[in-house]
Amino acid sequence: MRSSELPQVKALGLFETMSDQSFERLMQAAYLQTFPAHLTLIHEGVTADFLYVLVEGAVELYAAANGREETMAVVRPVETFILAAVLKDAVYLMAARTIARSRILLVPAADVRLAFEEDAAFARAIVSELATRYRGVVKEHKNIKLRSSVERLANRLIRYEAEQGGHGVLELPYEKRILASLLGMTPENLSRALRTLKPYGVLVSGSTIRLTDRKALETLAKPSAFIDVDAS
Amino acid sequence: MRSSELPQVKALGLFETMSDQSFERLMQAAYLQTFPAHLTLIHEGVTADFLYVLVEGAVELYAAANGREETMAVVRPVETFILAAVLKDAVYLMAARTIARSRILLVPAADVRLAFEEDAAFARAIVSELATRYRGVVKEHKNIKLRSSVERLANRLIRYEAEQGGHGVLELPYEKRILASLLGMTPENLSRALRTLKPYGVLVSGSTIRLTDRKALETLAKPSAFIDVDAS
DNA sequence: AATCCCGCTTGATTTACATCAACTCTCACC
DNA sequence: GGTGAGAGTTGATGTAAATCAAGCGGGATT
Incomplete structure (x- = not known):
């Protein structure tokens, strides 16, 4: 993957402290793709094959059950999404669709897990990111329950x-x-x-x-x- | 800290893969304490000084705002709580009180962060734990929004x-x-x-x-x- | 320019849930 | 063994929000 967006991606909290070498390798395995608006990128219940980095556009994370459907979060650039599923090598808990035409970097999940093993700084960044996200959902949950x-x-x-x-x-x-x-x-x-x-x-x-x-x-x-x- | 509960604590997903040496050191810095029922252990908004491990009893995590108060989760033995706040060296987002008389292990936050730096297996376990917790809150959030x-x-x-x-x-x-x-x-x-x-x-x-x-x-x-x- | 479509708004009605109030039951405590 | 406090239940009522039903208005299509 080569592109003018790379510096923006490297600047993300998740990637900025990792070694240039690891980052390079991770990006070589990645694809940058452009998707039209209103395209479903991820289906609930599917194994997490990629870590997604939204470079441009907007993505809606949503969940469905009982015939109802609710938006869980909206991702704005430049940000990653569904990190937890990738790390656990688990199934996506939320579906994702583009709201607008979007440029998205797809990083193979296995490479993310490999980089995590090999780069201690990346491991630290992942923990920080995960903890922050965790706290974000807790806040959102409080928001719903208390207001x-x-x-x-x-x-x-x-x-x-x-x-x-x-x-x-x-x-x-x-x-x-x-x-x-x-x-x-x-x-x-x-x-x-x-x-x-x-x-x-x-x-x-x-x-x-x-x-x-x-x-x-x-x-x-x-x-x-x-x-x-x-x-x- | 010496006690018969140590093996149970070591058996936790969070600790079981860490080196005996790191675990030993972590436990030496820790306190095992017994609290009566209905005692508030943690106040919302206070800096996270300890990682808590509930060894026996039951603990309620709750949040308050607008004069309302809601239970966010109930912790059962043997389980840790408020890991994310400890890792981020941040403020507790939820308050905690005992439901019943409880035996709780208090591990100083700084020691947890140190062990994370020094023990790669522990770092891996922390990521796994955090990711699992993250997914747990997402599920709970879906539960509330969709049902x-x-x-x-x-x-x-x-x-x-x-x-x-x-x-x-x-x-x-x-x-x-x-x-x-x-x-x-x-x-x-x-x-x-x-x-x-x-x-x-x-x-x-x-x-x-x-x-x-x-x-x-x-x-x-x-x-x-x-x-x-x-x-x- | 006319048409359709879709997001948004507005009003009427229904529904799920909270609140208020009274009463019972259990259990700790004197 | 009586008393009181708090958990739980039940019923009556109130209220926030969903649903149902029109209609509006702006943008794309023809």
Whole structure:
């Protein structure tokens, strides 16, 4: 694999500390591929053959049961996904599909496990990454169990606004129906929840949202470092 | 630390492959302590100073926000808890309290991180453990997002019955109010949910439950290897 | 420009679950 | 052996959110 995206991949927390040699070898086994939007990349229950690195685009991780389907997470570039299944040589617990046209690096699972054995720095990075992801899911789980849907939405808006520069404006990074599912609600309810937030200074115009009263919104949302913050 | 429980601890997936020397050193830094029931061991938001190994008893992991409090998991012997926080040298995301009188091994976090650096087998075991835990939370998250409370209860009963030998009888391993919170419902609703399961052969007598119609119960519960099974 | 499609919104209704309140039962404790 | 506290149950009621059903509006297709 040769490409201009390589430096971005190497810059990822997971890869940046590993030796250049190991990284080189790992990348030689990898494929960079472009997928159209709305293509299913991974099916639930299939053995994990690749570690995926999303270089460009957007990918939705989802799960289905009982005829229902819910979005579990949305992956944005540059980020890896389904690391745990690869390490355990197990079956994917979530399915994945592209939201938009995406450039994705596919690293064979066996090579990842080999590099883990041979490069101590990579092993350390993997542990750090896994622990962070673990904590991320725990936070998401707390989010669902402890907050109402309006509170979840409010906190999500606050987070997006901060990620996008903190200028009081935010752009929803994907369709509202996906956001709704991610927040554990129906599209209809997301629509209503946004209107509920209007008195708290949330002005919606399509996928652009302005927050004009942070104080009020935060009073409602009660953001918490133990639920909302991404890092560590 | 010297005690008759040491072999049980060494037998844990996390420790069994590590060198005797590293294990010895780790245990020398550790304390074995007995705590009474209903004692809070860990507060949310405090820096992780110890890796905990529950040797005997039962521990509830819970989280609070918005004046609400929910059980996130129940730890049973012999098992470790809050490994991710220890590895990241971060703050606990969940609080912990004993459900019953418990014997707990406290391993200083710094020693765990040191052993991780020095013992490659231990590093491997940690990755495996973390990945398994990660997948466990993902499953729990799917459980909450994709199933109704009655379905969650039905699957939980099926799981307990299997764990306890598959003889059609199971003992609830802790109080119903904790089970209710773990399943994301109120105690009142757990009570009612158990009654709605009566036509499916669920006979309740205190904390003892008999399952007399597995077929019917499974038809309702639709257990899934990607949500319910513990291993990998 | 007309048409279709699909995401989104809005309103009406239903449903699952929480809350509130009262009562029973068990068990620890004096 | 009586008393009180807390777990569990049951019933009545309230509420958040899902479902059902139209309709709107913007973008792609022809």
